[in-house]
Amino acid sequence: MKRLVFSRPWFHTIDLGHGVITPGIDQSWAKLQLLGFPRSFVGKAVLDVGAYDGFFSFEAERRGAARVVAADDFCWSRPADPMTDGRGFDIAHWALQSHVEKRRITVEDISPDTVGMFDYVFFLGVLYHTPDPLGYLRRVYSVCSKTLILETHVDGLEYDRPMMVFYPGATLGDDPSNFWGPNRLCVTEMLREVGFRGVELVSHQGSRMVFHAHR
Numbered sequence: 001m002k003r004l005v006f007s008r009p010w011f012h013t014i015d016l017g018h019g020v021i022t023p024g025i026d027q028s029w030a031k032l033q034l035l036g037f038p039r040s041f042v043g044k045a046v047l048d049v050g051a052y053d054g055f056f057s058f059e060a061e062r063r064g065a066a067r068v069v070a071a072d073d074f075c076w077s078r079p080a081d082p083m084t085d086g087r088g089f090d091i092a093h094w095a096l097q098s099h100v101e102k103r104r105i106t107v108e109d110i111s112p113d114t115v116g117m118f119d120y121v122f123f124l125g126v127l128y129h130t131p132d133p134l135g136y137l138r139r140v141y142s143v144c145s146k147t148l149i150l151e152t153h154v155d156g157l158e159y160d161r162p163m164m165v166f167y168p169g170a171t172l173g174d175d176p177s178n179f180w181g182p183n184r185l186c187v188t189e190m191l192r193e194v195g196f197r198g199v200e201l202v203s204h205q206g207s208r209m210v211f212h213a214h215r
């Protein structure tokens with residue numbers, strides 16, 4: 001297993017047991033506290049949208065979730081690049097003997113009919129990867145029966161009205177898939193607009209914020 005793990009690049013840092021930890025570029029463990037990640041998911045159904053290597057899906061399973069669906073598309077569908085071939089998730093899934101369900105599906109196709117309903121939906125690092133953030137939030141709202149955990153890039157925090165900064169081309173992080181930096185008020189109001197009743201800011205570090213939104 002060691003050779004398999006260390007022969008490829010990883011996004012998430014996942015403890016696979018037997019002393020093997022995936023060498024991810026993401027500080028995945030440190031994020032758990034920032035996310036206000038529940039200690040227990042016992043008996044709950046969880047959907048992880050944009051799951052990538054699956055760290056948060058596997059962690060929800062480890063914390064007792066009855067059903068976890070890991071959904072992604074972009075980073076699981078480009079076999080020419082090992083960062084986006086989706087095999088990281090498969091290797092971790094196999095090493096952990098996980099029962100997390102893998103669904104290759106875009107946010108645009110998520111609905112109660114395609115994936116079902118979930119007590120918890122994770123929407124971590126995905127909101128700004130679309131020209132249509134409200135449309136994405138409507139999708140995740142439609143499959144969330146209890147709590148959405150949302151982590152996002154933010155910008156324009158000095159403005160006291162709901163607003164978003166638009167990044168043309170690859171002007172944010174040299175990545176053309178980054179479109180928007182909403183401010184705190186904008187994230188809060190968009191979450192209310194799509195139907196969430198309670199919205200709380202859970203953490204703020206640099207240009208990242210975490211919100212919990214409740215039905």
Ligand SMILES: C[S@@+](CC[C@H](N)C(=O)[O-])C[C@H]1O[C@@H](n2cnc3c(N)ncnc32)[C@H](O)[C@@H]1O
Pocket residue numbers: 026049050051052071072073074075076105106107108123124125126129151
């Ligand atoms: C910045 S990574 C975040 C990964 C993980 N959620 C985390 O926070 O560590 C963004 C992820 O969202 C996925 N993603 C972006 N747009 C998507 C879309 N339209 N449908 C499904 N997944 C998408 C990417 O493939 C990638 O895995």
